Amino acid sequence: MxxxxxxxxxxxxxxxxxxxxxxxxxxxxxxxxxxxxxxxxxxxxxxxxxxxxxxxxxxxxxxxxxxxxxxxxxxxxxxxxxxxxxxxxxxxxxxxxxxxxxxxxxxxxxxxxxxxxxxxxxxxxxxxxxxxxxxxxxxxxxxxxxxxxxxxxRLYKSRAELRLMRASAAVAVEAHLAALKVATVGRREYEVEAELLRVVRSRGAVPAFSPIVASGANACVMHYQSNMATLRDGELLLIDAGAEWDCYASDISRTFPIGGRFSREQRALYEVVLAAQLAAIDEVRPGRPFNAAHEVAVRLLTEGLCQLGLLKGTPEAAVADRSYERFFPAKTGHWLGLDVHDVGDYRVGGESRLLEPNMVLTVEPGLYVAPDDRSVAERWRGIGIRIEDDVAVTQDGHEVLTASMPKEAEVIEALLADR
Ligand SMILES: [Mn+2]
CATH class of the missing domain: 3.40.350.10 (Creatinase/prolidase N-terminal domain)
Known part of the structure; x- marks a missing residue:
């Protein structure tokens, strides 16, 4: 070359x-x-x-x-x-x-x-x-x-690299499952962090980044790091953590109710984020622009916000004037590989890059209602939700590398009931 x-x-x-x-x-x-x-x-x-x-x-x-x-x-x-x-x-x-x-x-x-x-x-x-x-x-x-x-x-992963990324994803899934078991009322965020690290290290991997363990309104801080707060009944816990296996990263986020059951408001927002994430994952296939996942996620998140009354007016207007950004200021994903935010151009010749087989990216829409957001009813405030999976582009669609980590609300509640 x-x-x-x-x-x-x-x-x-x-x-x-x-x-x-x-x-x-x-x-x-x-x-x-x-x-x-x-x-x-x-x-x-x-x-x-x-x-x-x-x-x-x-x-x-x-x-x-x-x-x-x-x-x-x-x-x-x-x-x-x-x-x-x-x-x-x-x-x-x-x-x-x-x-x-x-x-x-x-x-x-x-x-x-x-x-x-x-x-x-x-x-x-x-x-x-x-x-x-x-x-x-x-x-x-x-x-x-x-x-x-x-x-x-580096953007195009070889078969050997994909094997490492699956292994990395498997360790991260195991860590998230273990964390969910210990995240009970009264524990501290850092105890959950310790459990994540225990599993990652016990498999011979290292953390891909410092885990985010954010309960309640802490989840509205995008890069929350202190992991000090006590887990409280009625609040959600957002965990964003990944493993690094032979230098290859995984990156998973899940959000679940500490007490075991979603409140009505939490569940309503959770379903909006999950629907947006599933639709965004559906956009991950050869020939689709990288940005298509983000666009569909934004559309579904905004429709949900309008339906629930957190945004006024029509979804079209809220997308156009970007008022949804108050609840979703982030991008829906990033390349994943040796670096968590991996290398590779997102745009080519001014256009969003078209996906090709063997690229790997995350899909991670979320909704974050600031605890002091007086534009919405109090019951919505301080809820932060993100759902993130790692997705490889295949010849004719995609492979969700982190698919074994549950995310449907009922399945999560059943797992929590089992603790
Ligand atoms: Mn990520």
Missing amino acids: AGNDAVLLVAAAPERMRNADAAWPYRQDSDFHYLSGYPESDAILALLPGRQHGEVVMFCRERDTERERWHGRSIGTDQAVARYGMDDAFPIEDIDDILPGMIEGRGRVYCHFGREPEFDAQLLGWMRRLRQLRGGGVVPKEFVALGHLLHDL
Whole structure:
């Protein structure tokens, strides 16, 4: 894709410090993982089309007994070749001496700019060295942003990637089912969070993001994070949580009554959101624009809001003047993959992108009635509902990867009655 006189350079994610000398849990850069599967920091992948001694070259940590005493075993250059399929591997300390010579004579460099200051500085350093090579090295004519090529590849999942995404979805479903069992009156939101994390970790996965466990009006905060409140009878609990399996994310939201039964108002809004979600999932098939799911969800949510009297006037007018946004300020979904909000363009040539087989996206309409919204009767205030599934586009329709997590109100109430 890049051409024979190109070189592609991608850096591993650096370790990031939480404070002092304590690091955040390490997560590999998604692009680096996609191209190499290599799990360590301190590494740079170079793809060198046509290079005689190997086109796929890894610069990585060499094994070092003293370092391993503290940090555990490194992979090292030998295993980078033997186990990770690299054609060639060199110690990362030698990169400044080796890489400029490999770039010499190539016309284009594909890489990310302006993401990691350290990589940006290294790249400029290699260009300086290249110029200083014996006889004066030829610096590439073009630097091309790698994202356009690579992120379009990542948008289409391979069969192997889809297998990982199903596995990730299965862990998330199990976590949500377990959370539903412990989310009883009087517990704290963080206890439910702990249950989600327990299941995710006990399956060898990690959370794809910090779980949102939002009871009552907390559900109206889109990115609620504190997870501190006590679960109260009569309120709903919104859980938005996903797993990451071999770096592939799942992302599920469910909303259910803490006490076990929906109130009349909660149930009415729940049915509106569920109908919108089912209709939106129906729009996920090859040839439909990405935005079609959002449009149908907005139409059904707005019709429901008008019918229940939360919006005045006709649904057509409420869609046109966007007054529905007071209750649904979000988009109906996003691409899903190595990143929870995955890469890939949503629009092509100014138009909403047409769905194609093996793309994966979430479908997550919701309704959020702010607790201080005086434009609606008090009984509606503070209700927040979101229902979210992960959906893969197939040859002739879709596959809901998270289908085994129930969402019909009766089924949810039956599960809750069983606690
Ligand atoms: Mn989502």
